[in-house]
Structure formats: C-alpha cells, structure tokens
Amino acid sequence: MEETFSRSVNDMRSLYKLSAEELKAVENADKAAEELSILEYEHYLKHEFNKEAPGILAKYGLLGIPISKEYGGLGMNPIVSVLVKQRLGQLGLGISSFINVQMFLCAQTIQRWGNTAQKEEHLPRAVKSERVYAFGLTEPEAGSDPASLQTAYEEKSGNYLLNGTKYLISNGTIADHMIVFAHEKGSQKEITAFIVDTKANGISRTELHEKIGLFTSDTGMIEFDDVSVPKENVLGPVGKGMNVAYSALLNARLGVAASCVGVIEGSLRASIERAKSRVQHGKEIGKHQLIQQHISAIKQNLEMAKWPVYFAAFRKAEYEHNHDDKQLMEEVELRVSLAKRIASRLAFESADRAVQIHGGFGYSLISPVGQLFCDSRVARIYEGTDEIQDLKIAESLLGREFAAYK
Ligand SMILES: Cc1cc2nc3c(=O)[nH]c(=O)nc-3n(C[C@H](O)[C@H](O)[C@H](O)COP(=O)(O)OP(=O)(O)OC[C@H]3O[C@@H](n4cnc5c(N)ncnc54)[C@H](O)[C@@H]3O)c2cc1C
Numbered sequence: 001m002e003e004t005f006s007r008s009v010n011d012m013r014s015l016y017k018l019s020a021e022e023l024k025a026v027e028n029a030d031k032a033a034e035e036l037s038i039l040e041y042e043h044y045l046k047h048e049f050n051k052e053a054p055g056i057l058a059k060y061g062l063l064g065i066p067i068s069k070e071y072g073g074l075g076m077n078p079i080v081s082v083l084v085k086q087r088l089g090q091l092g093l094g095i096s097s098f099i100n101v102q103m104f105l106c107a108q109t110i111q112r113w114g115n116t117a118q119k120e121e122h123l124p125r126a127v128k129s130e131r132v133y134a135f136g137l138t139e140p141e142a143g144s145d146p147a148s149l150q151t152a153y154e155e156k157s158g159n160y161l162l163n164g165t166k167y168l169i170s171n172g173t174i175a176d177h178m179i180v181f182a183h184e185k186g187s188q189k190e191i192t193a194f195i196v197d198t199k200a201n202g203i204s205r206t207e208l209h210e211k212i213g214l215f216t217s218d219t220g221m222i223e224f225d226d227v228s229v230p231k232e233n234v235l236g237p238v239g240k241g242m243n244v245a246y247s248a249l250l251n252a253r254l255g256v257a258a259s260c261v262g263v264i265e266g267s268l269r270a271s272i273e274r275a276k277s278r279v280q281h282g283k284e285i286g287k288h289q290l291i292q293q294h295i296s297a298i299k300q301n302l303e304m305a306k307w308p309v310y311f312a313a314f315r316k317a318e319y320e321h322n323h324d325d326k327q328l329m330e331e332v333e334l335r336v337s338l339a340k341r342i343a344s345r346l347a348f349e350s351a352d353r354a355v356q357i358h359g360g361f362g363y364s365l366i367s368p369v370g371q372l373f374c375d376s377r378v379a380r381i382y383e384g385t386d387e388i389q390d391l392k393i394a395e396s397l398l399g400r401e402f403a404a405y406k
Pocket residue numbers: 101135136137138142143144145167168169170171211214219378381382383384385386387388391404405
C-alpha cells in the first residue's frame with residue numbers, strides 16, 4: 001500500500017476495526033489508484049475525460065461501496081468510502097468527481113429515495129459502470145440558492161414535460177441518465193426530482209472546456225426543450241425534490257472532503273520525493289530549512305484535515321441507520337460542513353506549498369503537484385461553496401433564527 005495512505009489507514013484502524021472485507025475494499029482503492037495513476041496523468045495533459053477510469057473503478061468494486069449487496073454493491077459504511085476517496089484523491093479530483101457523481105450524488109440517492117423498480121433498473125448498472133449518471137441541480141441563475149431554479153415541469157398526456165437549462169454538470173455530456181430537479185410550472189415551491197434518460201428527444205448538451213483545472217472530468221451544460229419524462233421516473237415524493245437534493249449533497253460533500261485529504265497526501269508525497277532529489281546550492285533542497293518548513297506545514301495540514309473528515313464519517317455511519325433522527329442529522333450536517341470547509345482549504349494550501357517546493361517545474365501540468373493545485377481549487381466551490389459552509393456552521397452555533405441564507 002502507498003506509504004502515506006498506509007499511515008492513514010493505520011490511524012483509522014486505531015479507532016475503528018476494519019473487517020477483512022472492508023480492508024480489502026481499501027486495498028482495492030490502493031490498487032486502482034496505482035493502475036489509474038499514469039492513465040490519469042496522460043488524460044490530464046490532453047485535457048480529456050479519463051474514459052478508462054469508470055471500468056477500472058468498477059472492476060475493483062469502488063462504484064458500489066455504499067450500495068447494498070442486493071444491487072451489486074458492497075453495502076459498506078462512510079468510513080470505508082472516506083478511505084477509498086482519500087486514496088484516489090492523491091491523483092487529483094478528476095476521478096474523485098466521477099465517483100462523487102456516479103456513486104454519492106446518483107446511485108446512493110436512488111438507493112435512498114427510489115422505489116424497487118428504480119433501484120433494480122439503475123443501481124446494478126451504476127455499480128458496474130454500464131451506465132454513467134449525472135446530477136443536475138445547478139443552473140445559470142441558480143447555484144448557491146438551488147431552490148430558485150427555473151427548470152419547470154408540467155403534466156402533459158400522462159407524462160411530465162421538462163423545460164430549462166442545467167449548468168456546470170459533471171458527467172453532463174457523457175451521462176446516460178441524469179437526476180434532474182425542476183419546479184412545477186407556476187409554483188416555485190414544488191420542486192421534484194426526476195430520473196431522465198439523456199437519449200430523450202429535446203435534450204441538447206454542450207461540453208464546457210474552459211475550466212482552470214479538473215481536466216479529466218467532463219463538465220457540461222444541458223438544455224431541456226419539451227423533454228417528455230414518464231411519470232414512473234419521479235424520484236422520491238412529488239414536491240420533495242429539495243429533500244432529495246440535500247441528502248445527495250450531504251453524501252457528496254463528505255466525499256469531496258475525503259478526496260481533499262488525498263490531495264494533501266499527494267502533495268506531501270511528491271514534495272518529500274522532490275526535496276530529497278533536487279539539488280540546489282550544493283545540497284538537496286530538503287536540507288534547506290525553509291523547504292523543511294513547507295513540508296512540516298503540509299504534514300500539519302494533513303493532520304488538521306484528516307481527523308474532522310474521519311469524525312464526520314463516524315457520525316454519518318450512525319446516521320445511515322437513523323435517517324429519522326433529526327438531531328443526529330443536524331450534527332452530521334455540521335460535521336460534514338466542517339470537514340469539507342477545513343479539508344478543501346488545507347488541500348489548496350498544501351498543493352500551493354507543493355508547487356513552491358517544486359519551483360518552476362511545479363508551475364506546469366507536467367508535474368503532478370501542478371495538477372493537484374489546479375484541481376483542488378474547485379473543492380472550495382462545488383457541493384456548496386466555502387461561504388455556504390461557513391453560514392451553515394455559524395447557524396448551527398447561533399441557532400436557526402440566525403440562518404443567513406434561507
Ligand atoms: C467543475 C464544477 C463541477 C460541478 N458539478 C456540478 C454537478 O455535477 N451538478 C450540479 O448540480 N452542480 C455542479 N456544479 C455547480 C456548483 O455546485 C456551483 O458552482 C456552486 O454551488 C456555486 O454556485 P455558483 O457557481 O452559481 O456560485 P454563486 O451561487 O453565484 O456564488 C457566487 C459567490 O457568492 C457566494 N454566495 C452566494 N450566496 C451567498 C450568501 N447567501 N451569503 C454569502 N455568500 C454567498 C458564494 O459562496 C460564491 O462565493 C459544479 C461546479 C463546478 C465548478
């Protein structure tokens with residue numbers, strides 16, 4: 001097992017006894033990361049989706065960690081998911097974004113809110129990567145405030161007709177199916193979730209290339225023009241779409257936090273190697289004290305980020321068995337927001353220090369730390385921005401009557 005990650009797994013094992021099956025899943029994440037490493041690097045340089053990644057992840061069972069065995073998954077808890085995401089985060093956030101969307105935002109959401117027919121139809125295929133999924137909440141005019149979305153549905157001839165635009169959607173142009181959120185035409189409040197087949201008439205998709213990182217992740221804009229969706233494709237109760245969305249975001253937010261711990265590990269690993277091999281002023285740069293200070297800071301960041309993420313995973317593991325416990329839900333939301341806020345900030349800072357240690361070579365996409373730097377910035381934006389996490393954290397301390405953004 002990769003050394004930095006192996007230390008983290010041992011840390012986790014000092015608090016939680018991983019079963020033989022769980023340890024195998026974690027070891028598989030390590031194997032998948034090894035197998036994916038060069039491919040991810042090559043696709044990154046070409047600025048293209050890593051098309052081999054879904055198959056390799058599925059081969060190691062990594063797209064089904066929280067999905068029950070009945071539907072082909074591993075039926076494991078967030079503690080295992082966090083370790084898996086952490087290891088893959090060492091490769092940057094491209095693969096991590098794919099897993100987040102396919103597994104946490106889509107499959108796990110269908111598992112929680114879908115009926116039996118929907119679960120049978122979608123979960124085994126998502127786990128095997130036979131189908132790619134996307135999650136369409138954000139719109140050009142509705143980001144941090146998703147409840148203001150404009151995509152509308154109306155009943156027509158026994159089906160629903162969807163009209164609107166979804167923006168910045170990961171897997172957007174490659175997805176076979178997509179969870180889409182829309183409000184009832186004429187009623188801003190009644191938001192409902194739908195599972196939409198992207199082959200339906202009236203859907204047009206455009207890839208968004210002009211990103212400043214995350215080059216191996218597909219990002220798209222999707223327009224819906226009178227798209228007919230069968231009634232049986234409603235996900236969860238009609239009018240309860242925001243509950244569906246918030247539960248999905250909670251899963252994915254923890255996933256982002258975990259992959260940020262991986263970014264810090266990747267930054268540390270590369271920095272140590274560089275510090276030992278690069279010679280300037282007659283000695284390895286790792287012998288210069290100011291380089292040691294950067295390395296120490298990245299290690300501190302790793303410790304500061306890891307524990308809030310692990311703690312959030314423990315609480316979320318409890319919550320998975322108690323979805324009706326409101327107090328526990330609030331506690332989990334707070335823990336997950338703290339984990340994401342802390343880990344994403346420290347990931348970006350660590351990648352920045354790693355670039356500094358690598359000098360001019362670091363300021364290029366040829367260096368793995370250049371890739372980590374470009375990728376890690378998005379973690380402070382997607383699945384809820386820094387500011388939104390701050391408002392959530394403050395609200396949990398000040399009380400609901402101080403909620404600043406509802
Ligand atoms: C690469 C990428 C992939 C993505 N993938 C997906 C996906 O798969 N599916 C999906 O649905 N979405 C996706 N998103 C969208 C992402 O979730 C949004 O970008 C994010 O929620 C922020 O929304 P916004 O970009 O519209 O920013 P805005 O909401 O316009 O925010 C702009 C700024 O204002 C701040 N702000 C907003 N409201 C408040 C407030 N009340 N108080 C204080 N500050 C505030 C924000 O924090 C931010 O700093 C993706 C985004 C990116 C960049």
